[in-house]
Amino acid sequence: MRQILAQLVALLALVSFLSISAAIAFSGKAGEIFDAILRGIGEIFHAIGMGFVILSGTALVFASLYAGIFLIKKWKEQDTQIVRDGKDGQIARAVVYKGTVVQIGSAEGLGLSDLMQMQSQLVGQQQKTMQVVSSASTAIQRLVPLLEEYEDEDTVDERPKIEGPKEDYLNISEDYKPHADEFLSARKLIVGTSGSGKSNSTGTACEELGRLNVPMILADTENEYEPLCDPRWLPHGVLADRRMVGVENAADFGRYVLEQNLQVILNLQSYGLEEGALVMVNLIAGLRGWQEARANERRIPFEFLLEEATTWLPQNVKESPLYGTEAMNELQNAFFNDMVRKGRKRGLGLTVICQKIAEIDKRALQCEVKLLHRQTELIDLEKYAKMGITNEETLNLQNGEGYFFSSKVSKMLVQVRRRHSPHGANTPGLSELKRHQQGTRNFDERSENFGVERNSFVQAVEPFRGNISEFRKPVNNGSNQIPETTKDAILGLYRSGTKRTDIQGQLDLNGDEYWMVKAVCDEYDRVREVK
Secondary structure, eight states: OHHHHHHHHHHHHHHHHHHHHHHHHHOOOHHHHHHHHHHHHHHHHHHHHHHHHHHHHHHHHHHHHHHHHHHHHHHHHTTEEEEEEOGGGOEEEEEEETTEEEEEEESTTOOHHHHHHHHHHHHHHHHHHHHHHHHHHHHHHHHHHHHHHHIIIIIHHHSOOOOOOGGGBOOSBSSOOOBGGGTTTSEEEEEOOTTSSHHHHHHHHHHHHHHTTOOEEEEETTSOOGGGOSTTTOTTEEEEOTTTOOTTTHHHHHHHHHHHTOEEEEEGGGSOHHHHHHHHHHHHHHHHHHHHTSOGGGOOOEEEEETTGGGTSBSSGGGSTTTTSHHHHHHHHIIIIIIIITTGGGTEEEEEEESOGGGBOGGGGOOSEEEEOOOOSHHHHHHHHHTTOOHHHHHTOOTTEEEEEOSSOSSEEEEBOOOSSOOSOOOOOHHHHHHHHHHHHHHHHHHHHTTOOTTOOOOOOOOOOSOOTTSOOOOOTTOSOOOHHHHHHHHHHHHTTOOHHHHHHHTTOOGGGHHHHHHHHHHHHHHHHOO
16 A cells, blocks of 8 residues: 555656646746646645545445445355365355255355355345246136036035935925925915916925925915815825814914924815904914924924915005904014014914915015916016016916026026826816706706705715814704705805805804805715716
């Protein structure tokens, strides 16, 4: 360093001397020489100052560089691990970067070039690692859909399926056989115009419930499901009407149905409208009480089917004959509070059956399961359209076809199978008229040939199945004889096509006298069927 400074001073002195000599050579004036000398001396001192500034800056740069190298070396040595012994007694080391060992060479004498090489290798390794991770991520994203597709097509099908026996599934349709648990204790709706297959679907559902021995009550508004009450379709079937179940004992009968696992066809036509409503109210109260008295795990599923539900639960209550009566209020509370809102937890399933979806109380439409048959009126078509069924789709439904909705499927077109039990609500046609006319002639001939009086009938005994000794027996006013005038009147009205309940009203018979109407009409039907 001293040699360098000495050389710089000598160089400056030489420059000054040459400058003075040149000035004397070109000018003889002493003043000018003096000025040149002063300028030369100033330049010498200026050059010396600039030299010191340059030397100081250079020293500072080198000091910072060596300090940085020292700190980097110390920081890097914290991540080095001995891999193996080096040659000539040196210790070979390597730097571990994020779990990856990068060989650098001897830890002895690491210099700037080694550190730069180390940094370059580490950066390169990081970039390669990120490329591998990125490629792997892209590959996984492309592979996931293929794995899911493979699992759907192959893996799932090859796994052993754990499911209930086939008899636990309801044979409603070849298109869809839901598990019984999808139906039991749920709210259901079967709707369709006359001739669309609504009654067939109801009979089919009852047959499937009967096959599974599910306790049930079908509230038969039009008395058209009596043929269902056969051991082939309902193993524990019971036919019930007002002679057996009244307002007073309906709650007890409801509990008895669950206790004995009965399947009841309740003839609502045998009651007056208000009386029939109160009977259903008390039945539901008895059913609810029986279930609530048991722990949750000991409750059983039960099904209540309300046929022609618009008679009892109309959307416009002012059109109902029950409007303004206490019976209407109690009936709505029983169905919408006990059955619709609270029934599921109590095992009480409800099936609402009607012809026109627009005429049923909208609270009854809060159903998990719907079977929608054909509709033709605009207001009903609009209701279907809100559920995603176009007018064309609705109008093109064939008899027995319907759109099925549940928690498993939505808008599934199904063809309900034909019921096994006889249909009890066939629309009378020409063949029925001819059979009636032939039966009338045969009846007259038999009366004359065998000396039987035309109005001489014996009381028909209604066959009830199951142990019903504790319930009220049919009442006949203490006599098995029907007055002749009453027989003639009943027979005349029945031949003219009057319904049995209307006959009771027209003849002003009280409830305990309905048995006479039934006895005369049943006997007439049996004789007419014999050829």
